[in-house]
Amino acid sequence: MLTYHQAMTTDLSSLTTAADKWDAAAKDFEGIQKTYDSQVKSVGFDGSWTGQANLYAQPNMQQTSGQYAAAAKEARAIASLLRDAQAQFTDLRSKLKSVVAEAEKNGLKVSNDGTVSSAVPTDRAAMHDPDYQAVLAKEASLRSTWAQNIADAVQAFDDADQGVKMALTSAVKDTDLFDGNPNSFNAQAEGDLEKAEAKETIRVAEKIRSGKGLDANELAEAPWLFRTVAQDKKASQFVLDTIGADGTIELSNRLNGLAGSGDKAHKQAYEAIQSALAGTVSTATQDPKSPFYDKWREGLRKAGTKNFGSKTDPVYGYPSFVSLMEHHDKYGKRFLNDLGDDIIAAEKKHQDIWTKWRDHPGISNDPLDHLLGVMSKNPEAATSFLDPGANGKNDHLQYLLKDRHWPRITVNGPGMLASRSDPASEAGLGLAIEAAATGREPDSAMGKPGPHQEGQARVLQQTISILDADGKGDSIAANLRKPIGRALNDYVADTHSIFNGQDSPIAGSKDIRGSGNNAHIANAQASLIRVLRGVADDDETFAMLYRSENAYMAGVLSSGENRSDTGNSIGNWNNRADEIGGVRGIYNSVGADVILDNRDNRVAWANDTARYGYHGLGTLANKLPILPDEAQRMVDSLTYEWSKDVIAEANNRARMEGSQHYAVGLDGTYEIVDRWADGRQIDRNTVAVESMRRQAKNSYSAGRDAALDALRPPA
Numbered sequence: 001m002l003t004y005h006q007a008m009t010t011d012l013s014s015l016t017t018a019a020d021k022w023d024a025a026a027k028d029f030e031g032i033q034k035t036y037d038s039q040v041k042s043v044g045f046d047g048s049w050t051g052q053a054n055l056y057a058q059p060n061m062q063q064t065s066g067q068y069a070a071a072a073k074e075a076r077a078i079a080s081l082l083r084d085a086q087a088q089f090t091d092l093r094s095k096l097k098s099v100v101a102e103a104e105k106n107g108l109k110v111s112n113d114g115t116v117s118s119a120v121p122t123d124r125a126a127m128h129d130p131d132y133q134a135v136l137a138k139e140a141s142l143r144s145t146w147a148q149n150i151a152d153a154v155q156a157f158d159d160a161d162q163g164v165k166m167a168l169t170s171a172v173k174d175t176d177l178f179d180g181n182p183n184s185f186n187a188q189a190e191g192d193l194e195k196a197e198a199k200e201t202i203r204v205a206e207k208i209r210s211g212k213g214l215d216a217n218e219l220a221e222a223p224w225l226f227r228t229v230a231q232d233k234k235a236s237q238f239v240l241d242t243i244g245a246d247g248t249i250e251l252s253n254r255l256n257g258l259a260g261s262g263d264k265a266h267k268q269a270y271e272a273i274q275s276a277l278a279g280t281v282s283t284a285t286q287d288p289k290s291p292f293y294d295k296w297r298e299g300l301r302k303a304g305t306k307n308f309g310s311k312t313d314p315v316y317g318y319p320s321f322v323s324l325m326e327h328h329d330k331y332g333k334r335f336l337n338d339l340g341d342d343i344i345a346a347e348k349k350h351q352d353i354w355t356k357w358r359d360h361p362g363i364s365n366d367p368l369d370h371l372l373g374v375m376s377k378n379p380e381a382a383t384s385f386l387d388p389g390a391n392g393k394n395d396h397l398q399y400l401l402k403d404r405h406w407p408r409i410t411v412n413g414p415g416m417l418a419s420r421s422d423p424a425s426e427a428g429l430g431l432a433i434e435a436a437a438t439g440r441e442p443d444s445a446m447g448k449p450g451p452h453q454e455g456q457a458r459v460l461q462q463t464i465s466i467l468d469a470d471g472k473g474d475s476i477a478a479n480l481r482k483p484i485g486r487a488l489n490d491y492v493a494d495t496h497s498i499f500n501g502q503d504s505p506i507a508g509s510k511d512i513r514g515s516g517n518n519a520h521i522a523n524a525q526a527s528l529i530r531v532l533r534g535v536a537d538d539d540e541t542f543a544m545l546y547r548s549e550n551a552y553m554a555g556v557l558s559s560g561e562n563r564s565d566t567g568n569s570i571g572n573w574n575n576r577a578d579e580i581g582g583v584r585g586i587y588n589s590v591g592a593d594v595i596l597d598n599r600d601n602r603v604a605w606a607n608d609t610a611r612y613g614y615h616g617l618g619t620l621a622n623k624l625p626i627l628p629d630e631a632q633r634m635v636d637s638l639t640y641e642w643s644k645d646v647i648a649e650a651n652n653r654a655r656m657e658g659s660q661h662y663a664v665g666l667d668g669t670y671e672i673v674d675r676w677a678d679g680r681q682i683d684r685n686t687v688a689v690e691s692m693r694r695q696a697k698n699s700y701s702a703g704r705d706a707a708l709d710a711l712r713p714p715a
Helices: 004-009 013-045 052-105 132-171 193-209 216-230 233-259 264-284 291-304 317-325 333-349 367-375 379-386 396-403 427-438 454-467 478-490 492-499 525-535 539-558 568-597 599-615 617-623 629-637 643-654 667-679 687-711
Strands: 408-413 416-421 513-515 518-520
Touching: 004 052, 004 132, 013 052, 052 132, 052 193, 132 193, 132 216, 193 216, 193 233, 216 233, 216 264, 233 264, 233 291, 233 317, 264 317, 291 317, 291 333, 317 333, 317 367, 333 367, 333 379, 333 396, 367 379, 367 427, 379 396, 379 427, 379 454, 396 427, 396 454, 427 454, 427 478, 454 478, 454 513, 454 518, 454 525, 478 492, 478 525, 478 539, 492 518, 492 525, 492 539, 492 568, 525 539, 525 568, 525 687, 539 568, 539 629, 539 667, 568 643, 568 667, 568 687, 629 667, 643 667, 667 687
Parallel strands: none
Antiparallel strands: 408 416, 513 518
């Protein structure tokens, strides 16, 4: 393995020097051949020498001349390979230096052996800083990230080094086994480094595809060989074009079987080849304008619905291919979108084609859902695929959320076929919706709440509208709850506004608000309430949303004026109290509805929600919106376990006393007001603060009633 020090310090100019000498050797061989042909070989072929001796000598003369020519060819190939190597190593060293420079810009130190260390002070005074542990954790994460980036850059250098070694070794091998001269010069020596690596990759791929295992040396070389090809567009396209879409799927199936076999010693190597092959697909398909792209896509269309298994145990191409793609995470937007369109077209033409008859380890039965999972790692691609567009012509969300016949699992039992839904269904869809609506990879840290791009907002707006098309948004598939909940969390500013009837009418709007990079959802309040209820069945998701809303409320209060408790300040504070009361009334009512719908598990749900939202705050810390300092201090100071409000609201509802007991569930709302006053050193008993509490109480009741009407409308 090449070391960091070697990658940074090896004298690469020696490669050019060596190449010059090999070119000189080639020139010498060409000169010798010319002399030999004119002064020796010519005697045997110009007719001046005849007889048996001449007939015997001619083949030897021809062979000798050919050896000189082959020697020149081999020498020039080596010279070319050395120059390619010098150029490749120089580029890789430059990239490695750039990674190191970026690490140092982030405040890290990189030693001569590539070790990454932190610049965080370790003196006693620093250790007593309240934020010291948080700083240490952030630095550790940063250090780990950049250490891996440097390791990856060194790995790429080592892969290239191994590729040069392989190419040089191949260049000096005798490729003509029938010339009567074993171990002679190579007249077919390849002088293009990328082509040499690609040809060897194809040879290894075809060997695996044919069902033959690799020997120890091949197995050791194959992972870096495939990785090297995956880094070059021309090489990756050449390999895939040669193997073809059918061959790639067959190769993937073989690798999947080898990686999943009991041969643990080889498992890691075959998995590395799978990952590199997926990387080859990624690199080859990045440019949709290349001649390769359309040809490959057409071949994949045909192979996608081809059965690579048996009639009774089908294994179709698309599931195998998408399962291969899951070994990599950097695909181009156009390829992901085109592949999604092609899979949808295929399944519309062949309904139930993805029915799962039995397990094929490592191969998913639903290529579309798994492709959506892959797509979620490219949020721009996910937005492009799911955005209905300003004209509403893209129907992918409608198809996926309402119209699609999701693949089922069929079990062949005694005398009958039993069919059931797949518990993994819609997992990829949920992740893609989250990425498309937020512009971030799923489950990543939240930044400031909104705004969003038009396409992102349209994705979430239509998702809510479709889920609640029949007023049934309160019932959401289990695999959609967390990702849609996280998407809503990213839109906390918009949901807060809708719940308060601000900016958009209560009945909502068909179109989003705003434009460009300042777009907002504008769904009907009742629809949003029902969808909130739907995701609330997942206790952790509900805790996250409630906690983020509390954080946003703190931001609303912190933006208020700070004058005496007379005049405009009372109206200003009351407006903010009105906002927080109404939204908390909706949230508490939604939580109460969950409890009432799950009487047997209501205590467990409430306790888990409290644990996530209060005791387990650390698990949700990166899902809270970034706030002004005053608001952040206020959130940190809140101690009330708001699940008590939810339980109180549920008990109140169960007794059918909601309209008479407006104060039920208000403790947490009052505490937010009180903590805000404390933070500004305002006496809780002032007229202004008392007015805020009354305003919050009134709006809380209105919010609670709005949620009740949305979730349990009168018969």
